[in-house]
Amino acid sequence: MxxxxxxxxxxxxxxxxxxxxxxxxxxxxxxIDFTHFNYFDDHFIKEKCRLLFPVAHTFALMQFKKENLSRKIIHELKYKSREKAGKILAEWTSERLEFKDEKPDLLISVPLHPKKLKERGYNQLHIFTEQLSEFYEIPFDHHLIKRNYYSKAQALKDKQHRLETENTFSITRAISGKHVLIIDDVFTTGNTLATIAWEILNAGNNKVSVLVIAADI
Structure with missing residues (x-):
């Protein structure tokens, strides 16, 4: 008080x-610039993803533009230890995202390297993912995908370095016959999501969908 x-x-x-x-x-x-995208429709995010990997469905909560409010919200989530932001963003998502009869089998979020996790103190996507898991009654797994290399923040990289994501992630266990929803904070090039998606797709007879909190469109 x-x-x-x-x-x-x-x-x-x-x-x-x-x-x-x-x-x-x-x-x-x-x-706030909400996208109003439908999870099942074709839109910008799905088109971009399909150029990189087979994707079932895609959803973005907000638009990520220079100096708009969604950028400030993401910044609070990522860099200012505002863990409650993850809960609020999950609530906003649950009010706008309906899976109907195609609910994913598993939720995963883009992992941090252990060194980065120690520096930041928490993975900004974990609370968001866990809140969605509770709301939709879908299990989550924070350990299915691991990040192999420590790197500086994506926001500080130039475009060329953002494209250099090969072998950045690896899958930690066998998984087959699952529909996996990959969760990230901001969609830019889509290369990070693609690297993770191919790890899951190549592991077995799986399919992937994508959920991002904000999309740079």
């Missing part, structure tokens, strides 16, 4: 004091 008085929670959009469990105020919430 004292900390709330000394350091009140403020809206990421307008800096107004807001409830401790919120990211933005009601007015700024209306300014």
């Amino acid at each position: 004292i900390l709330d008085l000394l350091f009140p929670n403020r809206c990421l959009g307008c800096n107004r004091i807001i409830d401790a469990d919120l990211l933005v105020c009601e007015l700024c919430f209306q300014q």
Whole structure:
């Protein structure tokens, strides 16, 4: 209570004091660039993914543009230890994503290298994934895919380095006959998702779908 008085929670959009469990105020919430993509429809994300790997379905919650509010929200999630942001983003996703009769068998998120995990203190996608798992009653596995190399933040890499993802990830156990939903925070080139997808596809008779919190479109 004292900390709330000394350091009140403020809206990421307008800096107004807001409830401790919120990211933005009601007015700024209306300014968020939600994509309104349908999981089953053809759209930009699915078209980009299909150029790189066979994908069943795709979904992006928000648009990721220069200086927009979704960029600030992702930054809070990734770099400022705002773990509650993962729960709120999962709630927003559950209000907009319907799997119908094609619910995935397993949820996985893009892993951090152990060194990066130690530096950051948590994987920003774990809480998001776990909240979705609880809501949709789909199991998750944080260890199916491992990151083989430590590297600097994706946001700090130039375009050429972003393309150099070969052998970055590997699969840790046998898996076959499963529909796996791969979860990432921001979709840019799609190469990270492609590398993970091929590990899963090559492991057995599996199929993959993609969910990203924001897409650079």
